[in-house]
Amino acid sequence: xxxxxxxxxxxxxxxxxxxxxxxxxxxxxxxxxxxxxxxxxxxxxxxxxxxxxxxxxxxxxxxxxxxxxxxxxxxxxxxxxxxxxxxxxxxxxxxxxxxxxxxxxxxxxxxxxxxxxxxxxxxxxxxxxxxxxxxxxxxxxxxxxxxxxxxxxxxxxxxxxxxxxxx
Amino acid sequence: xxxxxxxxxxxxxxxxxxxxxxxxxxxxxxxxxxxxxxxxxxxxxxxxxxxxxxxxxxxxxxxxxxxxxxxxxxxxxxxxxxxxxxxxxxxxxxxxxxxxxxxxxxxxxxxxxxxxxxxxxxxxxxxxxxxxxxxxxxxxxxxxxxxxxxxxxxxxxxxxxxxxxxxxxxxxxxxxxxxxxxxxxxxxxxxxxxxxxxxxxxxxxxxxxxxxxxxxxxxxxxxxxxxxxxxxxxxxxxxxxxxxxxxxxxxxxxxxxxxxxxxxxxxxxxxxxxxxxxxxxxxxxxxxxxxxxxxxxxxxxxxxxxxxxxxxxxxxxxxxxxxxxxxxxxxxxxxxxxxxxxxxxxxxxxxxxxxxxxxxxxxxxxxxxxxxxxxxxxxxxxxxxxxxxxxxxxxxxxxxxxxxxxxxxxxxxxxxxxxxxxxxxxxxxxxxxxxxxxxxxxxxxxxxxxxxxxxxxxxxxxxxxxxxxxxxxxxxxxxxxxxxxxxxxxxxxxxxxxxxxxxxxxxxxxxxxxxxxxxxxxxxxxxxxxxxxxxxxxxxxxxxxxxxxxxxxxxxxxxxxxxxxxxxxxxxxxxxxxxxxxxxxxxxxxxxxxxxxxxxxxxxxxxxxxxxxxxxxxxxxxxxxxxxxxxxxxxxxxxxxxxxxxxxxxxxxxxxxxxxxxxxxxxxxxxxxxxxxxxxxxxxxxxxxxxxxxxxxxxxxx
Numbered sequence: 001x002x003x004x005x006x007x008x009x010x011x012x013x014x015x016x017x018x019x020x021x022x023x024x025x026x027x028x029x030x031x032x033x034x035x036x037x038x039x040x041x042x043x044x045x046x047x048x049x050x051x052x053x054x055x056x057x058x059x060x061x062x063x064x065x066x067x068x069x070x071x072x073x074x075x076x077x078x079x080x081x082x083x084x085x086x087x088x089x090x091x092x093x094x095x096x097x098x099x100x101x102x103x104x105x106x107x108x109x110x111x112x113x114x115x116x117x118x119x120x121x122x123x124x125x126x127x128x129x130x131x132x133x134x135x136x137x138x139x140x141x142x143x144x145x146x147x148x149x150x151x152x153x154x155x156x157x158x159x160x161x162x163x164x165x166x167x
Numbered sequence: 168x169x170x171x172x173x174x175x176x177x178x179x180x181x182x183x184x185x186x187x188x189x190x191x192x193x194x195x196x197x198x199x200x201x202x203x204x205x206x207x208x209x210x211x212x213x214x215x216x217x218x219x220x221x222x223x224x225x226x227x228x229x230x231x232x233x234x235x236x237x238x239x240x241x242x243x244x245x246x247x248x249x250x251x252x253x254x255x256x257x258x259x260x261x262x263x264x265x266x267x268x269x270x271x272x273x274x275x276x277x278x279x280x281x282x283x284x285x286x287x288x289x290x291x292x293x294x295x296x297x298x299x300x301x302x303x304x305x306x307x308x309x310x311x312x313x314x315x316x317x318x319x320x321x322x323x324x325x326x327x328x329x330x331x332x333x334x335x336x337x338x339x340x341x342x343x344x345x346x347x348x349x350x351x352x353x354x355x356x357x358x359x360x361x362x363x364x365x366x367x368x369x370x371x372x373x374x375x376x377x378x379x380x381x382x383x384x385x386x387x388x389x390x391x392x393x394x395x396x397x398x399x400x401x402x403x404x405x406x407x408x409x410x411x412x413x414x415x416x417x418x419x420x421x422x423x424x425x426x427x428x429x430x431x432x433x434x435x436x437x438x439x440x441x442x443x444x445x446x447x448x449x450x451x452x453x454x455x456x457x458x459x460x461x462x463x464x465x466x467x468x469x470x471x472x473x474x475x476x477x478x479x480x481x482x483x484x485x486x487x488x489x490x491x492x493x494x495x496x497x498x499x500x501x502x503x504x505x506x507x508x509x510x511x512x513x514x515x516x517x518x519x520x521x522x523x524x525x526x527x528x529x530x531x532x533x534x535x536x537x538x539x540x541x542x543x544x545x546x547x548x549x550x551x552x553x554x555x556x557x558x559x560x561x562x563x564x565x566x567x568x569x570x571x572x573x574x575x576x577x578x579x580x581x582x583x584x585x586x587x588x589x590x591x592x593x594x595x596x597x598x599x600x601x602x603x604x605x606x607x608x609x610x611x612x613x614x615x616x617x618x619x620x621x622x623x624x625x626x627x628x629x630x631x632x633x634x635x636x637x638x639x640x641x642x643x644x645x646x647x648x649x650x651x652x653x654x655x656x657x658x659x660x661x662x663x664x665x666x667x668x669x670x671x672x673x674x675x676x677x678x679x680x681x682x683x684x685x686x687x688x689x690x691x692x693x694x695x696x697x698x699x700x701x702x703x704x705x706x707x708x709x710x711x712x713x714x715x716x717x718x719x720x721x722x723x724x725x726x727x728x729x730x731x732x733x734x735x736x737x738x739x740x741x742x743x744x745x746x747x748x749x750x751x752x753x754x755x756x757x758x759x760x761x762x763x764x765x766x767x768x769x770x771x772x773x774x775x776x777x778x779x780x781x782x783x784x785x786x787x788x789x790x791x792x793x794x795x796x797x798x799x800x801x802x803x804x805x806x807x808x809x810x811x812x813x814x815x816x817x818x819x820x821x822x823x824x825x826x827x828x829x830x831x832x833x834x835x836x837x838x839x840x841x842x843x844x845x846x847x848x849x850x851x852x853x854x855x856x857x858x859x860x861x862x863x864x865x866x867x868x869x
Binding site for chain 1 (some may be wrong): 678710790
């Protein structure tokens, strides 16, 4: 498992997108807004999978899907968590790090001041042994999903700062 | 015999180092390690340094400094042989006669010798006492850094010249035995000095401390040590060990017991490259695996040359990314070697071309780089290229040996299509100069286009340019030109983006729109296959993990369809050329579509799977837009070459595909139709382009 990037946004990547604003002034902002919708939808879908079908392949696909767009926008910490979900869904990885550990990797930890890092967490309901071998992956994915919600929140704060609007 | 309790390590230190790594560094080794292994270990220790980047095993040597001294071998013991006639540089310490040389020694610095004690020493059974003559270098010069002033009791190696160097040491005893060059099986000429503490320290303690002036040495060597000498100045020379010499032997020879060497006695690492010189670090990239991160791209001051801007047709009728890699590697080599990169050659006829290519061949003969490129461009080309004609009356092997790079002219402006009125007989050879990526504006990123050069920098026209780009090239006006006309240089191709994520679709689509490249979107593999079947596509960017039908599967299906329809397959090798001239042959069918996979950056497996499934290339996600534009140009140009006819007809043909009108017809038919429509251009014997277009579209296997 690679280590999570310490910066929320990879500006090298995002700037490439932003540079296309020349032609279409709100192009990058539009993409970001689109991404915010997409991420929330995807999180909800993942949560539904965890609560209901518990289909690891489906979770893998959802992780891959969100990884693609978050990485394309330079939202690298979200992309990293999504990749974990993807790999957990494929059973290529077997655990997910704790939230504190990951938060500590942030290069600028001041961003977490004033927010409740557990606010969006959904309770992890999966019982060990619930679904044979899959349970450890499902539990880890549930943890990762909570993490991705947090990362999403952080990215949103950063992006709102950049665009100077409440995204 | 060696103290196995200690870790075997040897102190090494970079000679003349000016920066971070100038202190002695201990490197572990074991029984089977050679000097070369030591070098590798040393590099490992310094893996992150700049010194490491500019050196490799071949560029450094391990050795030591030794002062030039006349031999002072004890006459009574050593029957030195002075081989006057041999100025060779390879010396061999020989120990065959060492047992005879045991009775007395001479102090190098006029120290009192003590024969009795010496005898004791020699009779001491411990093999750890064995010392070689080289040991004296360190015994005499504990701080070898100052070896110039240090005394050295080792027999001096021969100077390259006929004159024997004379000793500069005032302390030196009158030389009585001169044996600068030792031949194998000669009597050991080395002076032998023994010290008290040698006897007292049999267990691997430091035998020589800097303040201990006592010298001792033994010529006892069971094996010849091979080394070279190199004169540094009048009083000093370097001893350089051969790379295959066993480290353990050298250690024993120099220091004796394992652990005897102190840090101040470090062996020297001689490197060819001086850090003080400003040598740009030239990373040797494995281009096949190398995928730069966005950071690298934005940060690199110097980009490796990327030739993907241009189309490469190899006469040996294969185009693959592998060959392109070769090409790139050759370029890298060129970048390092070529001191005169701005040398252009004007090629106007076949004869000149042949000579030029022969010259290139000659120059390249010694290197392992057969991919030296000649760039051939149709100059002012407006007509159809007759790929089918095979005018090889004087095809010589030299031109076949090289990559021939051909770039049909692209339309420069919106007006130019109207100028495509008729075939043009005049051809020229043009030069392509790649632009380092960093010089381009980030958002414009037009890859180097030969056309641009052709049309806007006439001073380069008709040139044969050997080295596409070198670091030392003076800034030229090209980057500006690219910035201003960026949107016009992309080939007219139809692209299909297969991507399930709308955001990525939007990014790629917006990029293509910006560059006025027509594209279609598919959100899964099945859609991609369906759209492909409609025809007219040149390039597919294929995400791999897709719903419904994966990118891998879609690529496989497309390739299967192509095979079934004979697309890109050469039929009937025995067909005579006359068929082509008549334009009746169905020998060639439409070019296969180029599929570029979009893979996760960290998944080697995905990349392999993608290539195996029939993708031509891959881009890693998140897609770097610089690379994307390169790929578009590269593959677009390739398509233009492979299927020039359909490319030439531009968008009208693509959107108005024959296939769409008559979907029952296999795709191949549309192509044969188009071939029939082609009016073969009049053969022009003076056209080098024609000659080098000894390539047929489908000789290229995709």
